[in-house]
Amino acid sequence: xxxxxxxxxxxxxxxxxxxxxxxxxxxxxxxxxxxxxxxxxxxxxxxxxxxxxxxxxxxxxxxxxxxxxxxxxxxxxxxxxxxxxxxxxxxxxxxxxxxxxxxxxxxxxxxxxxxxxxxxxxxxxxxxxxxxxxxxxxxxxxxxxxxxxxxxxxxxxxxxxxxxxxxxxxxxxxxxxxxxxxxxxxxxxxxxxxxxxxxxxxxxxxxxxxxxxxxxxxxxxxxxxxxxxxxxxxxxxxxxxxxxxxxxxxxxxxxxxxxxxxxxxxxxxxxxxxxxxxxxxxxxxxxxxxxxxxxxxxxxxxxxxxxxxxxxxxxxxxxxxxxxxxxxxxxxxxxxxxxxxxxxxxxxxxxxxxxxxxxxxxxxxxxxxxxxxxxxxxxxxxxxxxxxxxxxxxxxxxxxxxxxxxxxxxxxxxxxx
Numbered sequence: 126x127x128x129x130x131x132x133x134x135x136x137x138x139x140x141x142x143x144x145x146x147x148x149x150x151x152x153x154x155x156x157x158x159x160x161x162x163x164x165x166x167x168x169x170x171x172x173x174x175x176x177x178x179x180x181x182x183x184x185x186x187x188x189x190x191x192x193x194x195x196x197x198x199x200x201x202x203x204x205x206x207x208x209x210x211x212x213x214x215x216x217x218x219x220x221x222x223x224x225x226x227x228x229x230x231x232x233x234x235x236x237x238x239x240x241x242x243x244x245x246x247x248x249x250x251x252x253x254x255x256x257x258x259x260x261x262x263x264x265x266x267x268x269x270x271x272x273x274x275x276x277x278x279x280x281x282x283x284x285x286x287x288x289x290x291x292x293x294x295x296x297x298x299x300x301x302x303x304x305x306x307x308x309x310x311x312x313x314x315x316x317x318x319x320x321x322x323x324x325x326x327x328x329x330x331x332x333x334x335x336x337x338x339x340x341x342x343x344x345x346x347x348x349x350x351x352x353x354x355x356x357x358x359x360x361x362x363x364x365x366x367x368x369x370x371x372x373x374x375x376x377x378x379x380x381x382x383x384x385x386x387x388x389x390x391x392x393x394x395x396x397x398x399x400x401x402x403x404x405x406x407x408x409x410x411x412x413x414x415x416x417x418x419x420x421x422x423x424x425x426x427x428x429x430x431x432x433x434x435x436x437x438x439x440x441x442x443x444x445x446x447x448x449x450x451x452x453x454x455x456x457x458x459x460x461x462x463x464x465x466x467x468x469x470x471x472x473x474x475x476x477x478x479x480x481x482x483x484x485x486x487x488x489x490x491x492x493x494x495x496x497x498x499x500x501x502x503x504x505x506x507x508x509x510x511x512x513x514x515x516x517x518x519x520x521x522x523x524x525x526x527x528x529x530x531x532x533x534x535x536x537x538x539x540x541x542x
Contacts, residue, residue, distance in 0.1 A: 134319060136308035136421045136534070139430070140292040144541020145520060147281040149533075151513070153193040156224040157279035158532075160217065161525060162271045167323060169273075175256050177229060182261030185235040187246075188227055190253040193206075197404060198506060199252050200230070201377050209234060209403050217269040218528060221312060263304035271527040275506075278540060281518040283423045285508045288518045292505055295539045303433040304497035305538050308420050309414035311530030318345045326474075327411025329504075331483050333393035336408070337386070341368070341379050352376070354542035359383075378404075406488035413450050417494060420448060420461075424496070428460055432497040436460040445495040451476065452491020453484045462500045471498075500524035500535055 147296055149158045166178050172192045177186050192198045196219040204211040206521070214231045220226035236259060238244040255282050280290050282405075299305055314322050320343060327336040329488045336438045342360030344353050355371035358364065369383045378400075385396040397405065429436050437459025440447050455476070469475060479489060503524035511519040522539075526532060536542075 132145075133142060134314050134322070134415055135416060135471060135537075136306040136418050137309060137425060138538055138541060139306060139425060140538045142298045142300045142537065143291050145278060145281050145283065145288055145291045145294070145539060147518075147520075147534060147540055148280045149276060149278055149540075150221075150223040151277075151279050153223055153225045155279065157275040158224050158226040158228075159273040159275075160182055160220070160226075160228040161273055162217075162229060162268075163280065168227040169231060170225050170314050170391050172227075172254060177256055177258055177260065179260035179262060179321075181232070181259055184260050184263050185230075185232040185244075185257060186260045187230055187254050187257040189216075189230045190227045190255070191220070191328035192225050192251050193223060194251040196220050196228075196373070198377055200401075201232075202249075203232075203254070204226075207232075207235070207244065213510070214535070215264050215403065216266075217264055218266060219312075220272075222316070229264055229269075230468055231260075231438055237271055243445065245322060255288070266287060267376070267404075267528060269526055269528050271530070272532070273523070273525045274532045276521070276532065277475075278520045278522070278536070279511050279517070279521060280514045283518060283535075285510070288520055289505060289508045292520060292522065292539055296503060299535075299538060302497075302500065304499040305434075305535055306425065306533055307495050307498045307530055308350050308418045308421050309411075310533040311409055312531065313414045313446035314387055317347050320345075321408050322415040323412075325408040325410070328397075328408055328483065328487060329412065329478055329481055331481055331487065334447045337382055337393050338363070387539060404457070408485050409484070409489040413452065413489060413491075416472070417450050418466055419471075420464055421496060423464045424448070428464065439496070440461055441492065442495075446497070447493040448496050450492050450494050451479060452489045453479045455479070457481070467508050467540060494529065498530040498535075499528070500526050 135233045145293060157170060159170065162178060168175060168188055175188060179186065188197060200214050204214060209232060215230060215231045218227055231430065235244055237256060239259065246257060278419050281325065283291065324336050328341060338360065342356045352373065357369035358371060365383045365386045368381060372379050372383065382396060385399045388393045424436065428476055435441065435446050438457060438461025448461060449457065451465065504522065506521040506523055508518060508520045512515040532541065
């Protein structure tokens with residue numbers, strides 16, 4: 126199986142000002158993400174110690190600082206090194222892979238080891254833990270305000286003054302429009318292998334076998350020949366033992382699934398539910414995200430380019446316009462219903478597909494999401510000569526955005542990429 130283009134997954138650019146061009150994430154340190162728990166607690170990965178909020182209790186809380194590693198992989202390493210179950214670890218949300226990030230993590234079952242002084246903080250090249258403490262409440266998805274970003278855009282062709290003008294003009298236009306489209310970024314679907322939404326669609330139809338086979342075996346040409354060959358062997362033969370020998374060790378999820386297939390004698394449903402609960406939900410959420418991005422695209426292109434006024438069927442929550450993320454409990458009306466019916470027709474699905482009982486087990490209840498967002502505290506920190514690209518410019522910017530929104534969607538408008 127070959128891959129599809131990921132461009133159709135994203136929302137359109139809505140600003141007309143000149144973009145800077147350039148590139149991000151050349152170094153992980155060019156993309157610094159600090160989790161904002163609340164107005165008094167910001168977890169900066171460059172800070173080595175912080176007092177985490179909360180009353181004393183039974184849950185171990187700590188700060189995870191990671192560099193150039195996926196959140197799920199980092200948590201897998203923590204589980205392995207601390208000899209705990211992966212399912213006992215929870216977080217408020219995932220962070221970018223190609224970045225330097227800090228976030229709060231919660232673990233159940235380590236109180237005794239922590240109090241006895243036998244639990245050591247980790248200090249590895251890609252993973253560090255600090256500020257270990259015991260707290261009363263478990264951390265759940267969404268238990269944060271948002272994230273702060275310090276970002277470097279490199280390899281810009283324009284001179285410094287022109288670059289600054291381009292950024293300022295983009296920001297002014299964004300402010301005038303009331304923000305940028307609050308679409309889900311490519312990270313939601315997989316940056317190098319955009320497949321999670323496809324797995325979600327398969328799961329909502331209740332086909333665990335095809336979902337697991339697709340996740341392990343679907344070939345993407347962006348991957349190395351070694352990985353492509355491993356996926357091809359599994360897809361064509363379903364020989365888990367042979368495939369396990371071929372998959373590189375850093376593909377931890379694929380290897381876990383293969384081991385579970387062997388252990389559970391190809392019981393695909395049991396294998397799927399052996400995955401951590403938060404990871405299982407990613408697939409359904411990605412499928413819902415694809416549908417929501419399509420909603421924003423059709424709304425902008427065919428219905429309204431006013432981000433500060435509802436269309437029929439949208440609602441206002443906390444001063445922001447919200448539209449439905451389709452799920453089991455979603456009720457549609459007005460223009461919103463018409464847009465989603467067009468999407469269902471294109472996708473060749475029916476909203477009733479979300480009534481599948483599997484939704485109750487893997488998420489997908491349905492909710493709503495703001496259609497746009499404005500960054501807070503946005504500043505152009507510096508516009509300088511790019512020290513790694515001859516005769517090019519770099520721009521350093523910082524901003525805060527609420528949870529669930531993607532910095533890359535704001536950067537796409539600034540850079541026009």
